[in-house]
Amino acid sequence: MIHSFDEMMNRTGTDSDKWDNEGKGGTLIPLGIADTDYKAPREVLDALRKKVDFGVFGYGYFPHARFTDAINGWYSRHHKINIRKNEISFAPGLMTGALWMFLDAYTNSGDKVVIQPPVYATFKRVIENFNRKAVENPLLYQNGRYDIDFADLENKLKMQDVKILLVCNPANPIGRVWTKEEMTRMVNLCRKYNVIIISDEIHSDMIHKGLPFTSFLELCEEEDPNIVVMNSPSKTFNLASFFSAYVIVKNKKLKNAFDDIYVKYHFDYNYFGVEALITAYNQCDYYVDELNEYLRDNIEFAIEFIDQHLPKLKVQYPESSYLLWIDCKELGLDSEGVIKFFEDSGVRVNAGITYGKDSGQFVRVNIACTRSLLERALKQISENYGQCGF
Structure with a gap:
């Protein structure tokens, strides 16, 4: 790949809504807000740097x-x-x-x-x-x-x-x-x-x-x-x-x-x-091709992990974007309980209730991060899943 989507960016302390607000300064892994953790393409950075240097x-x-x-x-x-x-x-x-x-x-x-x-x-x-x-x-x-x-x-x-x-x-x-x-x-x-x-x-x-x-x-x-x-x-x-x-x-x-x-x-x-x-x-056409390849690998990894280790969570392969819509009904928790389960796992996700009144037992999960971070988040969820006796 031309672009490294595996590069881990420390976004805490950068006025990031995702990491400084949703992730509480990095105390939670934020898999909610729909932005990616990836740098913009090099060509974009170069174009902006040129304007900055002009001054x-x-x-x-x-x-x-x-x-x-x-x-x-x-x-x-x-x-x-x-x-x-x-x-x-x-x-x-x-x-x-x-x-x-x-x-x-x-x-x-x-x-x-x-x-x-x-x-x-x-x-x-x-x-x-x-x-x-x-x-x-x-x-x-x-x-x-x-x-x-x-x-x-x-x-x-x-x-x-x-x-x-x-x-x-x-x-x-x-x-x-x-x-x-x-x-x-x-x-x-x-x-x-x-x-x-x-x-x-x-x-x-x-x-x-x-x-x-x-x-x-x-x-x-x-x-x-x-x-x-x-x-x-x-x-x-x-x-x-x-x-x-x-x-x-x-x-x-x-x-x-x-x-x-x-x-x-x-x-x-x-x-x-x-x-x-x-x-x-x-x-930057190349960036989109490489992004989609990386996202598909993350999606497949996440779904396989959920199927194997979190069987009460139901998820379909999304046809677009980098968002998983996960059905948590089998956990037997209400909307607040579902969100608490993920936060107790050290992971922040988006509550389904915000997307529709009948979606309180769903969550939206953003997998547009590095594979290593996604794997860490899923393992934390799995550990809490076992501790809760699910």
């Missing part, structure tokens, strides 16, 4: 051509999708930027947004904090797999004041890669009831099991009034602290409405973050 950090002038060229090139190489430059807009992050701006541009106070729990907890938080209402279309859980309840989805989409279906594609935390057939059914229902699909595709670079990834952009019509996409390199290249994201909107009216919000609030951009995005998308 002048005054107001920037947004490099629109380089920015849109990089995104178009990435989608062309990785997804075989051609995007016009005038369809791309910058956003200062996905949740605090793109989603918030979409809600402001496309909805009014009290309007409803459909979400599909278990789903990324910040979806509901942003919706409700912006004085909109989150309407739930719970996914169906059968034999360790989640599917969309389309009958319920149609009932929710035809409710008064439903303006948006917010989709996580691929789905976090459950690891599903939605099929083209499933997505087409969602699109057809949204067209029927004049609802906009906002697709969060931030995990789309990390697809496993040889599955194809379908972007909602592939289902777009010319000037499509029902589909918008938001994305960022932050998960793939571990660039989350730069808050540099983008949206892709084919419909001119919707695109102008989004851009007007950007102007309204006088947003600016992260001088370093945009350069990191451009460099990663232009020069």
Whole structure:
């Protein structure tokens, strides 16, 4: 490999939310927050170092051509999708930027947004904090797999004041890669009831099991009034602290409405973050290939370990990303008890209850760390598992 994903980075004392907050300064092994413990690619570090060495950090002038060229090139190489430059807009992050701006541009106070729990907890938080209402279309859980309840989805989409279906594609935390057939059914229902699909595709670079990834952009019509996409390199290249994201909107009216919000609030951009995005998308394809290979090895190692040493925990191989969604029902503990079990093991995970009210006995586990750290965490969990008499 060109990049060393086995390099152990001591992130304690670096103002890391994952290690200094979630991991309590390293007293717990944090396997929750969805960032990786890996360095960004060397090319990104070199590009940022060049800007630091220049030493002048005054107001920037947004490099629109380089920015849109990089995104178009990435989608062309990785997804075989051609995007016009005038369809791309910058956003200062996905949740605090793109989603918030979409809600402001496309909805009014009290309007409803459909979400599909278990789903990324910040979806509901942003919706409700912006004085909109989150309407739930719970996914169906059968034999360790989640599917969309389309009958319920149609009932929710035809409710008064439903303006948006917010989709996580691929789905976090459950690891599903939605099929083209499933997505087409969602699109057809949204067209029927004049609802906009906002697709969060931030995990789309990390697809496993040889599955194809379908972007909602592939289902777009010319000037499509029902589909918008938001994305960022932050998960793939571990660039989350730069808050540099983008949206892709084919419909001119919707695109102008989004851009007007950007102007309204006088947003600016992260001088370093945009350069990191451009460099990663232009020069670091190899990094994604190597990352996915390393993640798949970690996933396989973790699942094999759980099956052998923690048989009451049930986990399916995720179709995407670096997150395991683990069913802990057989431990016989409530939501708080499940989290306490892991913390007593010296490991911090994300509580399933935050992703949906029916997921209290699940946990989300981030395996995007070094193999040695993952092995240590699993052994600690196994030791506590035995001590608890499970």
